[in-house]
Structures are given as structure tokens and as C-alpha cells.
Amino acid sequence: MPRTTVVIATRNRVDRLRRTLTHLSPMRVPVIVVDNASTDATADRVRSEFPQVKVLESPVNLGAAGRNLGVRAARTPFVAFADDDSWWAPGAFERAERVFDDHPDLAVIAARTLVGPEERPDPITPLLRDSPLGEGVAGPAVLGFLACSAIVRRQAFEEVGGFSPVLFFRGEETLLSWDLAAAGWALCYVDDVVAHHHPAPERSPDGEIVERRNAVLTSWMRRPVGRALADSLRDPVAFRAALPRLRQALRQRCELPEHLEAQIRRVSGPPRRGA
Known part of the structure; x- marks a missing residue:
């Protein structure tokens, strides 16, 4: 019986999704597509062309x-x-399952990510491989990952929400990583x-500011008040973008333990303006 399920969230990119599903089909694992209120008939086309895939339709994005x-x-x-x-290389799940079996306290495997037809390493790869946190239970210990190339233990994921x-x-991914480590x-x-x-090749024009906004929100949700305030003052544009969501973020505030905050500082290095 398969022990790994692939979960894909998508919105209005059915042609790219079809390519991904074509790559995943030979792996013979369960695949669940969550359609975030697409308007390009994503759900219908997936059900028609990939009947083995389970499609969940959300009425909102x-x-x-x-x-x-x-x-x-x-x-x-x-x-x-x-x-x-994105899709997974042959043998990835079998290898990951053995690692999880050997390390019952492991929640996330951050995979090596190869980008494009040239299969060049994603820029995050050396950061993960050379993590300043040193060796963990199954490889370099990390406090982050790319969602498009991560495998999680379902129990741990659901435990932290x-x-x-x-x-x-x-x-x-950052907030989830911190919450898993704190647990x-x-x-x-x-x-x-x-x-x-x-x-x-086309990227969202507001992608960078959204990522910086989320970094500020994550800081307010988990880091000491002084650090969150410093992050906000260092990037006022991101802080202004975060303001409409700040009250909701503060309702979910839960400061991390001191040892984890120390690890985050070690991973982050010296602060940089706008970063």
C-alpha cells in the first residue's frame, strides 16, 4: 500500500498542473489536488483526464x-x-519513507530541488545543505524548506495546525517550521x-513585498516583541503591507522558547534592511 500522498494546491494554472500530474502518474501514489476557486475549469479537466486523482474544490481561494x-x-x-x-523524482518517496521510519521524531524532509530543464540547484539548496545548525537526526538540521519540495509526517503537520x-x-513555510520545532x-x-x-517565467509583480509582509507577520506571531518591532522598523514598506492582517496575527501570537529563538538568530545572521 502507498505510504505517501501528494498534495497540490492550485489556482487557474490547469495546463501547468496537467504537466505535473503527467510526471506523477507513473509513481502510482495517491494524488490530491486542491482547487483554490479556479475559473479555468481546473477541477473538470483534472477529473476528466486524470480520473485517479482526487479533486477537492474550495469555493474561495x-x-x-x-x-x-x-x-x-x-x-x-x-x-x-x-x-x-513541480514534481518528484523517481524513488524519492521510497527513500523518504525509509528515513522517516528510521527517525520517528522527524517531521519534515526538505528535498534537493532541481530547477528547470537544466536541473540547476535551487538557490535555497546550499543554504539548507550548509545549515549553521549543524547535523540533525537525518541530515543537516533546518528551520525552513520549500513547500514545493518537502515531505511531511502527517501526524506532526496536523498537530501544529x-x-x-x-x-x-x-x-x-517559515512559521510552520518554527511551530514544528517548538513542538x-x-x-x-x-x-x-x-x-x-x-x-x-512570469512572476507576480507584488511577490517580493508579499514575502516581506509575511516575514513581518511571522515575526509578530512568534518572536519577542523587541525583535518583531525591530523587523517592522527596518522594513516599513512591509510593515504597512502587514497592517491589515496584524490584528489577526496577534490573536495567534505565541512566543517561541528561548533555545529556538537562539537558533533562529543563528540561521538568520545579521539583519539586513528590507530583507
């Missing part, structure tokens, strides 16, 4: 939190996330678990 619906619907102990422009709807999308779970980079990412 939930952003990254749409993945939570897919995880709840999964019946396997592990869940591999993919975007509608999954992806936060406060952040919606972009940089949502006592381990996160590691595993080099021989591989995912492929073929991002679209």
Missing part, C-alpha cells in the same frame, strides 16, 4: 492553507507537497530525496 484540506483528506502517514509546476491562513501565500519535531535536509521545479 485559501492560498497556501488550501494544502491543509489535502492533508486532512490524505490517508497515508506521509504527505509530499508539490506545486502545479498546518499552514497559517494569516499569511495566505509566500514564505508560509519538539525535527526538520532535516536530505540530499538524495529529489524534486523538480519548473517555475513559470
